[in-house]
Amino acid sequence: MCDFAIPGARNTTVLVVGANSRVGRIVVRKLMLMGYSVKALVRNADEEVVAMLPTSVKIVIGDVGDPTTLRVAVESCSKIIYCATARSSITVDLNRVDYQGIYNFQLILHSEVLGGLVADWFSDLMFLVDSGSLIVLLLLP
Numbered sequence: 001m002c003d004f005a006i007p008g009a010r011n012t013t014v015l016v017v018g019a020n021s022r023v024g025r026i027v028v029r030k031l032m033l034m035g036y037s038v039k040a041l042v043r044n045a046d047e048e049v050v051a052m053l054p055t056s057v058k059i060v061i062g063d064v065g066d067p068t069t070l071r072v073a074v075e076s077c078s079k080i081i082y083c084a085t086a087r088s089s090i091t092v093d094l095n096r097v098d099y100q101g102i103y104n105f106q107l108i109l110h111s112e113v114l115g116g117l118v119a120d121w122f123s124d125l126m127f128l129v130d131s132g133s134l135i136v137l138l139l140l141p
Helices: 022-033 047-052 067-074 091-114
Strands: 013-017 037-042 058-061 079-082 124-130 133-139
Touching: 013 022, 013 067, 022 037, 037 067, 058 067, 067 091, 079 091
Parallel strands: 013 037, 013 079, 037 058
Antiparallel strands: 079 133, 124 133
């Protein structure tokens, strides 16, 4: 174990949404340095995307605009870090990723809590802005 390891991190799975983005790749590597297990939600798992991420990352294919794929991605995760951003300035893409994606995650987390699958509602909700991109961290206890 490295000097940066966090106690209990080995038993914690973190889902990174938008893991192949510039910020997402950095977040994935930092989490792994701290000892977390990492799942990456990506829209496609082509060779280029897979090459960007460490081999120990579990890749889940899905889209933030499609709630059915998000349910699978959230399974067995205790933390979610949302780094997805639209790569174009087209209003439809911005709406799907920056609004609908966050809304879909909120609905899924809410339904999981009400369904008893998650013991507690998330404890922190942080908004970070990096170069005009919105990053939302949903941290479950």
